[in-house]
Amino acid sequence: MNLFKKLAVGAVTSMSLMASAAYAQVEIQWWHAMGGRLGEVVEEIAAKYNASQSEYVVVPTYKGGYEDTMTAGIAAFRAKQQPNIIQIFDAGAATIIYSKGAVVPVADLLEKYAGGFDSTDYIEGVRYFYADNEGKMIGMPFNSSTPLLYYNKDIFAKVGLDGPPATWEELEAMAPKLKEAGYQALAQSHSPWIWAENFMSRHNLPLATANNGYDSTDVKILYNTPELRMHWTKVKEWLDKGWYGYYGRGWGDNQDAFVQQKVAMWLGSSGSFGGLTKSAEFKFGAAYLPYWKSVVDEPTSTFIGGAALFAMAGKSEEENKGVADFLKFLTNPEMQYFWHRETGYVPITNAAYEMAKADGYYDTTPDAEIGILQLTQKSGEWTKGYRLGFYVQIREVMYKNFEDILSGKASVEDAFAAIEKDGNALLARFHDTYK
């Protein structure tokens, strides 16, 4: 037999094997945006699920970043080739939820096929973000993180600072000392997320009309407020004084500045914890996101960031059953604890959190608990989340104008007026498209 024939025979045999395997088990396609180490953990989760039962096979596929994954899902849906499960990030939630008929609410799926659903099983901070205005979960929070402050303990000890700042006022008091020792005090990744959205949540301020956008698409943003303008006036001052280092929009570029000990503190995500333990060659700690004492006496909890899993519509009942079964598996305490430990993302159920506590995980790594503690801090009227359309573009508008503030091209007043104007124009456009 020559080589070609051998190959052909091999291909036919393996194809028929695959076909028979697929015939026996229902395949569940899962498109996700988790690269690198996170992607490996996703593969492990799928492998664990597939080994745990024989009815369904979950096939995870990495589709690039959050936006790429959403675009791939949109294109596939339009071609009627959509996956069963797709991971959609916070800023894309409105797009998929308001496209009527694109997804099946996960609460309905679990109710119908997995023996019930109770939203109070989930920790308070994640319960509402991907839910509708009545609290029904549309997407299942998957990788949930929240902004935290990381600080370099070695630098703090060297400079003679006791602990991380709880408020921005305290940070301002620490910054001159750090500067004198040759360090920038602060860097920060993702300014719209941390210094606009979560700023509002931390100080219990509304960020949009119509119940932060949950009640209607006819909505206007409320970012142009004295509190947020004050904050950005301060940020510009910090930059000019050399207290704050701006390393661009890239998440990693700002994190690198912290890892390379150019800056003493960095605002990142609770999900950054796992990566930092590997890359930082110094002792570091995690702390709550600071707040302005001048704005509130006691801060409220932050939003979750990250992404959720959505069950796409147009699938057979058998496959939807599999999706529900898998989501149930994914949210069981063992899997959530595994995900939490491996990645640093918060566990989304109370049971998983209790399990991590009982296991003594936080006794050995107390910093890993900071994110979930912050999410379970006192909640307020405006700490549930937000639902705003074309939010990717609105974040782009914010980035643009924040950069204009920092570079001195625009005054804080002008920049926020531009954010309000352009943001509201986008929201009006979204409303007309999705009404």
Next chain:
Amino acid sequence: MKRVQFEHSPIPYLFVAPQLLIIAIFFLWPAGQAVYQSFLLEDAFGLSSQFVWFRNYSDTIFNESWLQSAWFTAIFSTLVTFLSLGLALLLAVKANEVIRGASTYKTLLMWAYAIAPPVAGLMGNLMFNPLIGDMYHFMNSFGYDFDHKLHETDAAFVVILISVWKQVSVNFIFFLSGLQGIPKSVTEAATMDCKSPTRRFWTITFPLLAPTTFFLMVTNITYAFFETFGIIDTTTQGAPGGATTTLVYKVFQDGFRGADIGGSSAQSVVLMLVVLVLTVIQFRFIERKVHY
């Protein structure tokens, strides 16, 4: 008198058919889709849509950020085309005169041709990284506060530098072969008539290179408009404050990142028209001055 009439054979049509099919599938059909989509307000998943005439155009074209990127695209493509043609021509003329080690020079100059724009962008991004980038520190060593993460002109400098660097070698190859195509007898005769090499270059060599230059100008403008996307995406991503967003990058941001299909279709239709007009201008007014 009997007119000579050749019998029409279907064979020529068969020969062009594959090409026509390719144009139809990969250009006409998507372009038609873009025009159609540009008149619709449609949700991302295509579940509901309304016909809105020119709403997408009025929403997305004549606003500040689009005009800013149109302006940047104009400056950017002019500079990239002019600089990469100029540098490549200079290098080609000089390399053509080198006698010792000529092939080494040429190989080194052509080398960058093999690099794809996104790779060039990634390399440039590393070189201009504020923490580890040598170029960043070099630029700052003159006492000027170079910061392409915040200063618009610095960011524009970075993307233009990388785009030109990447394109010079392509142009170099064409110019060099163009130069080598000029008959020796012509240059020798010119040398006898005129002593000044600069004058000889502008009166003899450059006009003879005109067809190559024209061809390269057309391809370089297209490069600056479309292919530099990869460089921008891997370096500045349009920042700071939208200062390095080209029109193509904006289409990508709104359509592929932001799921606004109608708006980005309207923008791409306008972009298509702009390129069409540019091409017509090039062929009608500039090509007339070219002698083949």
